[in-house]
Amino acid sequence: MNENGAVEAEVRVRYAETDAQGVVYYANYFVWFEVGRMTYMRQRGWPYTEMERHGIGFMIVEATCRYQAPARFDDQIVIRTWVDEVRRRSFGFAYEVLNKATGERLATGRTVQVFVDGEGKPIPIPAQVRSLLGE
């Protein structure tokens, strides 16, 4: 799986997401990444709710972001999401955040997830969801 398998999601910047500098607060990009990965999963046929019904979840164990340009209130934002790495017990989502009107790249980021069972214990990546991850 690579960037060619990217799924796009759109959000419009809410006032609540901005801060005193007039730009989107840095932590909020991680909420957008979540919108991105949930959209990705739904489009790949494994909505997160469906996974939970199967007694499977995942937890984020690492997150990174590089901020390149600010987003402002009412901007239309595109979040591109793809799976960039699959290991035995973890996998990575990569994200790109763009300003829809200008195409300018605002941020790139990555999260690493591990699968957990219903009790929250780490488990190897379940076979039935490997297809979700592009395998």
Add this chain to the structure above:
Amino acid sequence: MSDKPVVESTLRVRYVETDAMGVVHHSNYLAWFEVGRGEYMQQMGGSYAEFEEQGFYLPVSELDARFVAPARYWDLVTVRTSVAELRSRRVTFYYEVVMADSGQVLVTGHTRHICTDKQGRVRAIPKEVRALLEGKAR
């Protein structure tokens, strides 16, 4: 151990910070990092608010975080903040979020900031702010 100053801020997990898994949503730890660096500057003898009043800003340019264990509603957590790297135009803070009672590590991370003026142009960090970040202004 280095002799770099480490500033501790203790806070209690609010319900609004938790999610459907019953734990703090990962994005909220990043707001705690902000509490940590704000308190760091305060305890080093300045404040970020004053810094902005002088026309300087420290926007976040890079972030990394490792989530080791979850925090839950009403947990008392301590954010330990220090300066990991200080360059002429940027500063990197390092954070450890631990359980206040047991000391168990929950999250570690860094934020890198570039110094800019109001127009967003990159500037050198003013001398007195450098001293403050190094813990030499107290």
